[in-house]
Amino acid sequence: MSASAAQHAPGLARAGGIAARARGLTKAYGSGETAVLALDSVDVDIVRGRFTAVMGPSGSGKSTLMHCLAGLDTVSAGRVWLGDTEITGLRERELTRLRRDRIGFMFQSFNLVPTLNALENITLPMDIAGRKPDGEWLDQVIDALGLRDRLAHRPSQLSGGQQQRVACARALTSRPELIFADEPTGNLDSRTGLEVLGFLRQAVDALGQTVVMVTHDPGAAAHSDLVLFLADGRIVDEMARPTAKAVLERMKRFDVIRGPSGEGRDPAAGGG
Numbered sequence: 439m440s441a442s443a444a445q446h447a448p449g450l451a452r453a454g455g456i457a458a459r460a461r462g463l464t465k466a467y468g469s470g471e472t473a474v475l476a477l478d479s480v481d482v483d484i485v486r487g488r489f490t491a492v493m494g495p496s497g498s499g500k501s502t503l504m505h506c507l508a509g510l511d512t513v514s515a516g517r518v519w520l521g522d523t524e525i526t527g528l529r530e531r532e533l534t535r536l537r538r539d540r541i542g543f544m545f546q547s548f549n550l551v552p553t554l555n556a557l558e559n560i561t562l563p564m565d566i567a568g569r570k571p572d573g574e575w576l577d578q579v580i581d582a583l584g585l586r587d588r589l590a591h592r593p594s595q596l597s598g599g600q601q602q603r604v605a606c607a608r609a610l611t612s613r614p615e616l617i618f619a620d621e622p623t624g625n626l627d628s629r630t631g632l633e634v635l636g637f638l639r640q641a642v643d644a645l646g647q648t649v650v651m652v653t654h655d656p657g658a659a660a661h662s663d664l665v666l667f668l669a670d671g672r673i674v675d676e677m678a679r680p681t682a683k684a685v686l687e688r689m690k691r692f693d694v695i696r697g698p699s700g701e702g703r704d705p706a707a708g709g710g
């Protein structure tokens with residue numbers, strides 16, 4: 439049975455405080471002998487107004503978990519809720535609307551439209567939805583992200599960090615219930631990455647947003663409130679108030695388990 443963030447931290451899982459929830463979430467790719475169990479009966483509660491990081495070795499199921507929680511991918515078994523809405527079983531059209539109206543996305547590759555300027559990119563999801571952004575909020579987001587003097591620029595006229603800030607603003611503009619960020623700093627130098635992490639942190643602390651971020655970087659995870667560790671499609675551990683050092687130490691234990699011999703021997707562990 440997989441570990442559950444809710445079980446580990448029952449105090450966090452108070453009614454109304456959960457932005458997304460999964461129970462028995464299982465995802466298999468392929469079938470027969472070539473089948474891959476990307477997620478193996480995962481139970482997880484994503485607490486509202488918190489910054490949650492998802493870490494784990496390559497192939498442990500981080501992106502799959504994010505995609506299933508965000509309704510970007512179907513599940514093989516189990517149930518997923520966004521707030522009180524069960525998304526497993528929704529039709530594609532309903533899912534599309536739910537993603538558009540209630541979820542914000544940030545990707546490693548920014549995913550900006552090259553022919554639109556920064557402001558047009560920021561408001562695009564709401565334009566598509568036929569909704570008008572709250573002007574005051576939009577101003578607040580633009581200023582918080584330092585994009586005021588870049589609004590008329592196209593993505594090609596912006597640095598990588600500025601592009602990711604535009605993607606961050608785009609994710610924030612509709613005040614989504616949940617922002618999913620998949621390696622948002624993966625394409626940025628460390629200083630710019632730090633800046634983007636600071637903005638995500640600020641979105642949670644000052645603006646009350648809920649953020650789930652997949653990352654390989656212990657330094658990035660250290661900006662979160664809670665790190666969930668995945669291994670082989672299961673949540674195997676979690677860490678509240680993480681530091682980069684503690685996360686790195688925890689990640690090293692995966693390397694030991696997955697060492698070349700695959701026997702899980704840790705020379706530093708003595709008899710333990």
Ligand SMILES: Nc1ncnc2c1ncn2[C@@H]1O[C@H](COP(=O)(O)OP(=O)(O)OP(=O)(O)O)[C@@H](O)[C@H]1O
Pocket residue numbers: 467468474475476494495496497498499500501502503
């Ligand atoms: N479309 C797919 N078809 C087949 N197998 C897939 C597919 N997507 C993911 N997988 C497999 O599912 C497992 C989990 O993949 P996932 O991308 O979720 O891992 P990850 O932890 O995000 O990895 P990484 O850190 O390398 O991005 C892996 O074994 C992967 O090969």
